[in-house]
Amino acid sequence: xxxxxxxKNDNRKIENTIIDGxxxxxxxxxxxxxxxLPSERMLSEKFNxxxxxxxxxxxxLEFYGLLKxxxxxxxxxxxxxTAFNGMVEDILRLDEPSFKALVETRxxxxxxxxxxxxxxxxxxxxxxxxxxxxxYKEKVINSEDAVQEDLxxxxxxxxxxxxxxxxTFMLIITPxxxxxxxxxxxxxxxxxxxxxxxxEDIYQAILKQNPKEAKEKMKVHxxxxxxxxxxI
Amino acid sequence: xxxxxxxKNDNRKIENTIIDGxxxxxxxxxxxxxxxLPSERMLSEKFNxxxxxxxxxxxxLEFYGLLKxxxxxxxxxxxxxTAFNGMVEDILRLDEPSFKALVETRxxxxxxxxxxxxxxxxxxxxxxxxxxxxxYKEKVINSEDAVQEDLxxxxxxxxxxxxxxxxTFMLIITPxxxxxxxxxxxxxxxxxxxxxxxxEDIYQAILKQNPKEAKEKMKVHxxxxxxxxxxI
DNA sequence: ATCTTTTTATTGGTTAACCAAATCAATACT
DNA sequence: AGTATTGATTTGGTTAACCAATAAAAAGAT
Numbered sequence: 001x002x003x004x005x006x007x008k009n010d011n012r013k014i015e016n017t018i019i020d021g022x023x024x025x026x027x028x029x030x031x032x033x034x035x036x037l038p039s040e041r042m043l044s045e046k047f048n049x050x051x052x053x054x055x056x057x058x059x060x061l062e063f064y065g066l067l068k069x070x071x072x073x074x075x076x077x078x079x080x081x082t083a084f085n086g087m088v089e090d091i092l093r094l095d096e097p098s099f100k101a102l103v104e105t106r107x108x109x110x111x112x113x114x115x116x117x118x119x120x121x122x123x124x125x126x127x128x129x130x131x132x133x134x135x136y137k138e139k140v141i142n143s144e145d146a147v148q149e150d151l152x153x154x155x156x157x158x159x160x161x162x163x164x165x166x167x168t169f170m171l172i173i174t175p176x177x178x179x180x181x182x183x184x185x186x187x188x189x190x191x192x193x194x195x196x197x198x199x200e201d202i203y204q205a206i207l208k209q210n211p212k213e214a215k216e217k218m219k220v221h222x223x224x225x226x227x228x229x230x231x232i
Numbered sequence: 233x234x235x236x237x238x239x240k241n242d243n244r245k246i247e248n249t250i251i252d253g254x255x256x257x258x259x260x261x262x263x264x265x266x267x268x269l270p271s272e273r274m275l276s277e278k279f280n281x282x283x284x285x286x287x288x289x290x291x292x293l294e295f296y297g298l299l300k301x302x303x304x305x306x307x308x309x310x311x312x313x314t315a316f317n318g319m320v321e322d323i324l325r326l327d328e329p330s331f332k333a334l335v336e337t338r339x340x341x342x343x344x345x346x347x348x349x350x351x352x353x354x355x356x357x358x359x360x361x362x363x364x365x366x367x368y369k370e371k372v373i374n375s376e377d378a379v380q381e382d383l384x385x386x387x388x389x390x391x392x393x394x395x396x397x398x399x400t401f402m403l404i405i406t407p408x409x410x411x412x413x414x415x416x417x418x419x420x421x422x423x424x425x426x427x428x429x430x431x432e433d434i435y436q437a438i439l440k441q442n443p444k445e446a447k448e449k450m451k452v453h454x455x456x457x458x459x460x461x462x463x464i
Numbered sequence: 465a466t467c468t469t470t471t472t473a474t475t476g477g478t479t480a481a482c483c484a485a486a487t488c489a490a491t492a493c494t
Numbered sequence: 495a496g497t498a499t500t501g502a503t504t505t506g507g508t509t510a511a512c513c514a515a516t517a518a519a520a521a522g523a524t
Contacts, residue, residue, distance in 0.1 A: 039505060050479050055506085065407025072486040072505050079407050082367075083380035090387060090403055097397035105397040112340050135314075148315035155322060165329035165337040169401055171322055175297025175311050271475060282509045287476090304475050304516040 014049065016092050018057035021047050022067075023088045026077060037067070037075040064091055099180045102173050107222050109166055109173075110154060111215050116161035118206045118214035125160035126207060132156045133203050140192045147181050150192075153199060157206065195221070246281065248324050250289040253279050254299075255320045258309060269299070269307040296323055331412045334405050339454050341398055341405075342386060343447050348393035350438045350446035357392035358439060364388045365435050372424045379413050385431060389438065427453070 022037070031037070040058070044051040058075055061067040066084055069075040077084070097105075117125065132153040139146035151174050158170040198221040205214035254269070263269070272290070276283040290307055293299040298316055301307040309316070329337075349357065364385040371378035383406050390402040430453040437446035 041505085051506095052478065064403055065411075069506070070486090071507065072484075074505060079410055080380045083383060083407070083410060086364075086380075086384040086387065087403060087406065090391060090399070094400060094403075095396055097395070097400070101395045101397045104395055105401070108340065108344050108398075132318075148312045148318075151315060152318040155318065159322060163329070163333045163336055164327055165333045165405060166340075167322070168326060168329070169337070171296055171319060171326075173397060174319065175315070178311055178315060179297075273475085283476095284508060284510095301476070303477065304514080306475065 014053060015057050018047055018049060018053055019061060019088060019092065022057060026084060031077045033077050033079055035077050102176055103225065106173055106177060109170055111218055113158045113161035113166055114202060114214040114218040115211040116163060117157045118209050118211040120162040121160040121206055129156040129160060129203060129206065133199055136199060137196055140196055146192055147178055151178055246285060247289050250279055250281060250285055251293060251320060251324060254289065258316060263309045265309050265311055267309050334408055335457065338405055338409060341402055343450055345390045345393035345398055346434060346446040346450040347443040348395060349389045350441050350443040352394040353392040353438055361388040361392060361435060361438065365431055368431060369428055372428055378424055379410055383410055
């Protein structure tokens with residue numbers, strides 16, 4: 001029954017081994033930013049694994065900005081030696097975030113995106129937020145589950161914040177939040193009804209382009225969640 | 233000369249096409265969370281592309297938590313239809329974050345991680361932060377470039393925050409920050425000297441486990457950067 | 465009939481062969 | 495001598511064939 005986890009760990013382990021090998025190689029050869037790594041073929045031969053494995057390891061390091069691969073040219077070091085070593089260490093030891101960590105991050109991000117959305121929202125942003133709000137309201141008044149519509153409303157605000165980075169991070173943590181909400185039935189306790197009012201308040205603040213009020217209304221909205229999160 | 237960008241766009245475009253195809257399939261077949269998608273082989277045949285392409289598209293959707301693939305079993309829908317459609321739309325339209333957006337996000341995250349680190353740091357965390365601080369100081373007093381050591385100090389704090397999610401996000405945005413700092417020579421203006429004092433203040437606050445002070449000292453540290461960022 | 469065992473087909477993961485673009489060096493031309 | 499051109503080589507990207515694990519179905523024993 002735990003086989004799935006085991007194989008996944010194995011995969012993770014071999015990928016991490018390759019990442020560690022690449023790190024050693026860069027240190028041994030003293031490669032600086034802009035320097036070229038050996039080709040994927042040579043790396044796969046050196047580490048006795050297939051090219052796909054090497055490619056995955058490179059892609060992971062590329063995702064974290066440590067390497068940069070250019071088609072028909074090669075893979076290049078993207079940051080300095082010191083930062084590379086320090087960050088690889090962290091990347092290899094990263095563990096899955098807990099639900100508490102996710103909620104904590106979400107609240108932090110959303111207090112900011114609400115404020116920024118009030119400052120920067122376009123008319124197009126506003127109509128999309130409004131549309132998400134209406135979809136949410138319709139579900140709630142029909143007493144249907146509205147977790148998804150709830151999250152989409154918040155994502156619309158994140159998009160309106162004009163900060164692509166925060167928007168991306170919200171997209172990353174949202175599905176896990178949804179899953180946990182539905183699993184622990186966070187929103188079943190008749191909270192959805194008052195949720196409508198809170199959502200409308202946030203929308204109004206963004207409509208009026210009042211950043212302080214937007215953040216404040218978002219904080220009110222999170223009050224229940226906040227307490228819930230810290231009482232698990 | 234712009235060919236690299238073009239091919240990359242092409243690659244992106246075909247992957248996005250497949251993602252769109254998967255979305256349509258899920259809608260057409262009304263697949264709910266837990267339902268199984270067609271196998272990678274069938275999808276690659278249906279979309280007239282190779283399995284690798286399909287795999288990459290699936291992996292991207294899995295990264296954002298919309299799908300979940302299990303070895304020797306299949307790929308499964310992970311979230312509800314409504315959320316899936318809304319999020320796919322956003323994912324397809326995501327653009328690269330600007331430097332300003334990155335700095336904005338970094339400041340937001342770090343004011344929080346400093347506070348959390350003061351609350352939750354272990355002794356082990358503390359020694360790692362201290363170690364990063366010493367490495368930074370040594371570089372600065374030798375008048376060497378210390379951008380990397382600077383960032384590693386901040387990453388050590390992020391790790392000490394005990395929030396894996398924020399730690400990951402810091403790791404994601406850090407390399408781009410480093411690159412831009414070095415490009416625009418943000419830290420060349422003799423700021424490094426006073427940076428030592430500011431770093432030490434942050435360290436002391438975390439040592440004393442004083443969250444309010446840690447956040448405040450971090451805010452002081454970011455004051456210059458903050459102004460710089462908003463004056464570009 | 466029901467449960468266990470065995471077989472068979474399907475799955476994601478892995479490897480290896482193939483392709484077009486980019487690079488670089490040798491050559492031809494001015 | 496210097497510059498442009500061309501062709502072989504190297505590169506990351508792509509495709510297709512292969513593998514082990516899984517799950518489902520069929521056969522056998524109780």
